[in-house]
Amino acid sequence: MLRPAVDADRDTVLAWRNHPEVRAVSLTTHVIGAAEHAAWWDAAMADPDRHILIYDDRGVVLFDLREDPASWSFYLDVAGLGAQLLPTWMRLEQAAVEHAFGPLGLTRLGGETLADNKQVLALHRRFGFTETRRYERLVDGTPTTVVWTERTN
Template sequence: MLRPALYADRDLILPWRNHPDVRAVSLTTHEIKPDEHAGWWENHWHEVLIYEDDRGKPAGVVIFNGSTWSFYLDVAGLGDGLLRAWMLLEKEAVEYAFGTLGLETLGGETLAENKQVLALHRRFGFKETRRYDRVVDGVTKTVVWTERGK
């Protein structure tokens, strides 16, 4: 289930963003300090949704910025439930984008090396529309833009 983020969720999200497995495939690879996260939160909280697992426990976050989206999961807390959470979060995020937000297209950036997420996006109808290089913490990485229509 997706729900709007509450201020109380702010500090819950930081460890998800800072998990080494998440940072390894993110456009932000350094460990995010609490004050940096607080600044991000102040600018983005209104675009943030919390994904709750089957037990109603917060387990991920979805961020919408216009017709662009991104997400993080609680990799450490989900354990064996990670794949199921990935699939449910993506399904619910797509439904939210085209239903609640009324978007006609939805797109996002994924590092080319993040093959698992690219495969998941394909499963949900996203198509690769372009690739480009971006410097991520001093290293040139290939970014894949995927999008899908309603």
């Protein structure tokens, strides 16, 4: 189940985001400091076109409606989930898609995934996302292939 994030979630979300396995597949891989995270959190929480949602206290889903199409991303409590990581990940993606096309009322949703992240790309395909383009983006100063996937309702 998805619920709106509250300020008490801020530090937990930062810990999830800074896990080495999450950083390794992110578009920014540095360890995010408390001040940097707090600035991002405060800006996102104050913006009605950005949504931070907590999934069963085991992951976070981010929707950005400032773009066309709206975009989304997510990460999980990798350290805490252990063997439950994959089933939780699948349930999170299902809940995110339902939320996007239900309560948010979106007709299109897209997101960026590193081309090397075959697991996430496969999961997105399973939930109806298709690759629409590939492009290079700097990740830690290195040109890296990014895949944009999109789904329509």
